[in-house]
Amino acid sequence: MAGLAIEAKGLFKAFDGKPAVDGIDLAVPEGSIYGILGPNGAGKTTTLRMLLGIIDPDRGTRTLLGHEEPLEVANLVGYLPEERGLYPAMKTKEAIAFMGALRGLPLDVGRKRAEGLLRDNGLGDYADKPIKTLSKGMAQTVQLFGTILHRPKLIVLDEPFSGLDAINQGRLEAMIREEAAGGATIIFSTHVIAHAERLCERVAIIAGGRIRFEGEVDEARGRLRPQVRLKARAADGPWRDALPPSARQEEGVWLFELPKGGVEPLLRALLDGGAGIEELAIERPGLHEAFVAIAGEEAAREMHAGPVGEAA
């Protein structure tokens, strides 16, 4: 296993006496794409802000690229905050270069790279226009360019897909993959499971300020047994004994977890029991199902309730 880009142990932070993050442990391997999943208010942003040193934890330790003091490696880190912040009167190119300069990139180099990024992404005409003339999506893209301009080793994105339309979400996913392919470690928070499922190798599921799961996406899925969908011609019969007690019927289709014995005994029992199989599908559970199982129905409902207009 590669070294760790981020390691956090027992991070705890309370605001006005209420714990926002309660003993979080994280291990983000170098070069990986890592997702922090959780509903709004789960503690994702507070966790990221503690990791970056924007706020100090009340308890616990964190190391960023091997350093306990995050600002020591600020030049190797890129950060896109949840609340996007750009100077409205600043020219687009200058805004990107300024963000690079904050991370130690000389302004002239930053300007050249900014021009290239804008041109390559169809925003070349906006290079010398003020930020206030850009659409929300464009401004968000510009801020993302500022985040990666200095070619950081670690990119931290807080709800990066929030506020983007489907096309820009796709572009962002591509950009994240591209940065990861270039060797950067990417950690992002999201309440949209689909993005994490498509992008991440590892995830942390947070609810109520606590880690409910931390590990590989497949490991999360592996916590659930495969799901069986069965449509039988026979309404009743001995085959029903093969179904687990938790099996439920929705619109004439039986849904249940694959029994521990596996596919073969189930299939035999159904055939021998006279089920009259019309349709049988064994599906690997998705991250969503894993999330529901790990974080609970309520947390899942809150995930879906996220900001208006966002796709799950």
Added chain:
Amino acid sequence: MMSKLQAAWVIARRDFTATVMSRSFAFFLIFPLVIAVFSVGFGVMSAKMDRQENHDRIAVIAAPPEFQPIAAAHDRLEPAFAEFRLAELVRVDPDYDQADQAKSLLSASDKKFVGVLSGGLAHPALTGAFARDDLTVRQVKAMLEEVQRQRALANAPVKPGPVSLSLVTVGQSAGSLAQARMATAQAGQWLLFMVTVMLAGMLLSNMIEEKSNKVIEVLTAAIPVDSIFLGKLFAMLAVSLTGLAVWVSAGAVAAHFLSSGGTSLPTPAVAWPVFLLFGFAYFAMNYLLLGALFLGIGSQASSVREVQTISMPVTIGQIVIFLCATLASRFIDSPFAIAATIFPFSSPMMMIARAAESASLWPHLLALLWQSLWVWVIVRFGAAFFRTNVMKSGGGPAAAFGFRRRRA
């Protein structure tokens, strides 16, 4: 990792460029010049009006022969009264009942008499709303005494000739120099105070803008809060020095074209070049001290209204400090003045006054070091306060000076 100073430079460069290139900076530059032009214009007009309109007018109920010596005495005394302005005399023909006439003259709203002199030279009586030692009463008395003197002299066997006073002009005397230098000192203090107040306000709105843009999160993730504060402070200092350079140049040009041998400030004790150098240094210190304080305040507030509420006591405090410094500069070696020199927020104003009044240079070195120390303390304190109250982080202001809270 960039050093704190490099990081502060990144912030200062952006803020300076953004401010100087903005339209509001043009207004910032023009505004004091417009105010100055209006003030001078208004001052000239009001002085003219003052001369024309604001004489005390006294009605003299007398026949022309009786009035003539009083008017002559008035004309003789007038140059000596200068800014105290001898009351203007208006002759009125006597009526049958002079007491009644005096009352009606005083109540005539179109004539605006402050008093009525009646009874002639034998039994003069001044009617008006005066106290016994009012200036106007003393003036009238002086005029009547002058008439008496002239009459006595007219009958004297030997008449005194006009006094020939030979005037020996020297550059200055200890008394005049001290007085004049105090004027320079107070002018320096006033300028320091006005410019600092104006710029500290700009710094406040800058911080509010930063917070409302949410850029502060990007900044604090990349560089230390100390650097953000320092960068902003020095950017505004550079902006203000740019402004000062423009205003001083405009003032010099105006003085060149408008100079008519009028009054000018006397040479300060340390001479003009050093005084100007100190002026810039103490302006910088005064601005940095108050700016750091305002920045700390501005970072706590989330709206302009909130800033106004919080900064009101500070502004009142500034005015009190300015008034104290002005008073203390009159007695530069008094314990009060020394205390005001040590107190960091009045120290720059006191020291500019000292530069005008005393030629010693070493106290300035000490003062600049002392003031720099306080700038550092306030910036650190403000940054720690910002981290604790706004970012909900850090170990509080005590941590800014090395007293870190132990983590469990």
